[in-house]
Amino acid sequence: MIELQKVSKYYGQKAAVVDLSFKIEEGEIFGLIGTSGCGKTTTLKMINRLVTPSSGHILINGEDINSQPSETLRRHIGYVIQNVGLFPHYTVQQNIATVPRLLQWDDQRISERTQQLLRMVGLEPETFARRAPDELSGGQQQRVGLARALAADPPIILMDEPFGALDPITKQQVRGEVKQLLKNIQKTIVLVTHDVGEAFDMCDRLCLLDQGKVQQVGTPRELLFNPQNDFVDSFFKSNRLQLEMMSITTGDILEILQSSADTPRSFSEGFEGNGPRAAANDSFFSVFQDAKPEAHSYVIYDKEDQPVASVTSEQLLSGFYRVRHKLKEKQG
Numbered sequence: 001m002i003e004l005q006k007v008s009k010y011y012g013q014k015a016a017v018v019d020l021s022f023k024i025e026e027g028e029i030f031g032l033i034g035t036s037g038c039g040k041t042t043t044l045k046m047i048n049r050l051v052t053p054s055s056g057h058i059l060i061n062g063e064d065i066n067s068q069p070s071e072t073l074r075r076h077i078g079y080v081i082q083n084v085g086l087f088p089h090y091t092v093q094q095n096i097a098t099v100p101r102l103l104q105w106d107d108q109r110i111s112e113r114t115q116q117l118l119r120m121v122g123l124e125p126e127t128f129a130r131r132a133p134d135e136l137s138g139g140q141q142q143r144v145g146l147a148r149a150l151a152a153d154p155p156i157i158l159m160d161e162p163f164g165a166l167d168p169i170t171k172q173q174v175r176g177e178v179k180q181l182l183k184n185i186q187k188t189i190v191l192v193t194h195d196v197g198e199a200f201d202m203c204d205r206l207c208l209l210d211q212g213k214v215q216q217v218g219t220p221r222e223l224l225f226n227p228q229n230d231f232v233d234s235f236f237k238s239n240r241l242q243l244e245m246m247s248i249t250t251g252d253i254l255e256i257l258q259s260s261a262d263t264p265r266s267f268s269e270g271f272e273g274n275g276p277r278a279a280a281n282d283s284f285f286s287v288f289q290d291a292k293p294e295a296h297s298y299v300i301y302d303k304e305d306q307p308v309a310s311v312t313s314e315q316l317l318s319g320f321y322r323v324r325h326k327l328k329e330k331q332g
């Protein structure tokens with residue numbers, strides 16, 4: 001869907017990014033991560049032609065973005081930035097209508113779309129449509145920023161540190177909602193963040209950059225357990241345990257438990273499991289984090305939402321260590 005071919009950007013003698021090549025698949029959430037100044041924003045801006053590469057090509061659906069009129073590009077790509085970037089003298093409604101206006105939609109269509117989007121991001125139009133951005137909290141502004149990016153229903157959304165300006169609690173909440181929303185609307189997302197926890201929480205695949213160069217592209221789990229070089233390995237060091245918990249699912253744990261001696265009591269029909277429920281594709285981290293300390297056993301549900309097993313917290317924990325051990329053994 002989006003392909004970068006040997007893309008470089010120089011400012012004078014200084015390289016911002018060098019020889020970037022990777023593909024972003026349709027429908028995935030692709031994270032660009034790395035320390036400040038490594039070239040994340042530059043890369044994102046080249047995808048929507050806010051910055052012109054010094055060399056190389058960027059293709060969207062096989063076509064060079066330079067051969068597409070900028071209006072087509074605008075319709076295809078929504079952009080959400082750090083500190084929201086709402087126009088201060090526009091109302092919420094006018095902000096959301098920016099791209100539809102450029103595309104010369106009629107007033108009726110714009111008004112309907114704006115209301116629909118506001119509801120989608122959890123803001124009641126009657127209350128919020130006519131407010132100015134400075135009459136909104138940070139979290140509300142971020143939602144409006146997202147609604148604006150979604151306005152013309154673009155298949156691609158670029159997000160640059162979208163939660164960067166929020167306090168930790170609001171951030172957690174807005175990020176959870178956005179994640180849910182993105183799941184339901186099936187877009188191709190490129191998410192820039194310097195927060196690895198956020199990247200592991202949100203992204204299907206990641207590209208880790210350092211000094212403008214790709215260090216590794218892969219799933220969070222691949223980067224964590226099969227790092228291609230020392231930089232990748234050391235990049236995750238300080239959050240390692242949490243990231244491992246985020247990248248291992250209860251399904252992985254169930255599988256390893258079932259293949260070993262102390263098999264958990266399997267779910268049998270009519271069994272009313274007590275204790276918190278966990279989906280097989282939930283991360284071990286999210287299950288443990290959300291559970292009450294006194295939770296003793298968990299009921300695990302498969303993709304069809306059928307309960308498959310009941311496991312105790314001790315089994316879950318020891319299973320986690322076994323999966324982790326297995327993944328580490330395969331390393332190298």
Ligand SMILES: Nc1ncnc2c1ncn2[C@@H]1O[C@H](COP(=O)(O)OP(=O)(O)O)[C@@H](O)[C@H]1O
Pocket residue numbers: 011015016034035036037038039040041042043
């Ligand atoms: N307009 C510019 N002029 C000169 N240097 C720039 C410009 N934009 C970015 N850079 C430099 O390019 C490098 C990458 O910047 P950027 O892509 O913003 O990094 P990140 O988003 O990962 O923090 C940095 O060294 C930055 O100083």
Ligand SMILES: [Mg+2]
Pocket residue numbers: 040041042
């Ligand atoms: Mg940046």
